[in-house]
Amino acid sequence: MRVLSNTAISLDGRIHTRDERPPVLGSRHDLRRMRVLRGQVDAVLVGGATFRRWPIAALPDEDALARRTQPFWNIVVTRRADIVPKPAFIAEQRIKKLILTTPQYKTPPFETEIDVCPQEDIDVKWMLRALERRGIGSVLIEAGGDLIAQFLAADLVDEMFVTICPILIGGKNSASLVDGGGFLAEQVPKLTLQHIERVEDEVYLHYFVKKRQSDR
Numbered sequence: 001m002r003v004l005s006n007t008a009i010s011l012d013g014r015i016h017t018r019d020e021r022p023p024v025l026g027s028r029h030d031l032r033r034m035r036v037l038r039g040q041v042d043a044v045l046v047g048g049a050t051f052r053r054w055p056i057a058a059l060p061d062e063d064a065l066a067r068r069t070q071p072f073w074n075i076v077v078t079r080r081a082d083i084v085p086k087p088a089f090i091a092e093q094r095i096k097k098l099i100l101t102t103p104q105y106k107t108p109p110f111e112t113e114i115d116v117c118p119q120e121d122i123d124v125k126w127m128l129r130a131l132e133r134r135g136i137g138s139v140l141i142e143a144g145g146d147l148i149a150q151f152l153a154a155d156l157v158d159e160m161f162v163t164i165c166p167i168l169i170g171g172k173n174s175a176s177l178v179d180g181g182g183f184l185a186e187q188v189p190k191l192t193l194q195h196i197e198r199v200e201d202e203v204y205l206h207y208f209v210k211k212r213q214s215d216r
């Protein structure tokens with residue numbers, strides 16, 4: 001399984017403002033780039049909090065979608081499935097929907113596949129096995145720092161795409177690119193810079209994440 005992440009961050013590493021209102025992160029060019037990236041994978045995965053913020057379909061660009069011979073998946077990881085999508089998401093036939101959840105979930109008000117993990121905190125390896133069972137070979141994580149931290153802690157992220165946006169957000173407790181409990185010095189994920197590009201005031205970074213066994 002190839003695991004990628006893509007996040008737009010402020011210069012100070014934050015991923016949303018306290019009031020969750022504009023200025024949103026990422027320009028039109030960044031959004032186009034995001035759709036191109038989606039075209040390189042089989043699925044987009046987000047957490048419940050991110051989906052509640054953007055309850056819409058995550059689609060690749062039209063060319064990539066037209067070339068696909070396998071379904072394109074939108075996956076939400078959520079403990080209770082307390083999510084209400086926009087009608088356009090429910091009606092969207094070009095994606096297959098999957099909810100990875102726990103026994104406490106409430107039945108969502110739309111047609112979707114549901115996979116229930118017996119644990120309250122779904123293990124990221126279990127998430128990837130659920131994807132593999134469906135023939136999904138690559139996934140793009142478009143979640144916030146909570147889920148990305150869990151995938152990094154499990155050493156399961158292969159590549160990270162980061163857009164540095166020309167704004168500052170601040171805030172001691174603001175969500176950031178990687179949240180969770182934080183890594184100890186000997187466990188910090190290390191990365192190799194593959195590509196850097198600037199378009200106007202935005203900077204696009206593409207990193208490979210070093211696998212721990214290969215570098216320690």
Ligand SMILES: NC(=O)c1ccc[n+]([C@@H]2O[C@H](COP(=O)([O-])OP(=O)(O)OC[C@H]3O[C@@H](n4cnc5c(N)ncnc54)[C@H](OP(=O)(O)O)[C@@H]3O)[C@@H](O)[C@H]2O)c1
Nearest residue numbers: 007008015016047048049050078079121122143144145146
């Ligand atoms: N700038 C960007 O590129 C970008 C990208 C994505 C998100 N964001 C922002 O990030 C914010 C959300 O970030 P976040 O890190 O708090 O949320 P997130 O990515 O949605 O992940 C957290 C949510 O995922 C579910 N979850 C996480 N780990 C789980 C586990 N092990 N087992 C079961 N469920 C699990 C839970 O959903 P439930 O609460 O439903 O149980 C949890 O609330 C949003 O406000 C959004 O604006 C920004």
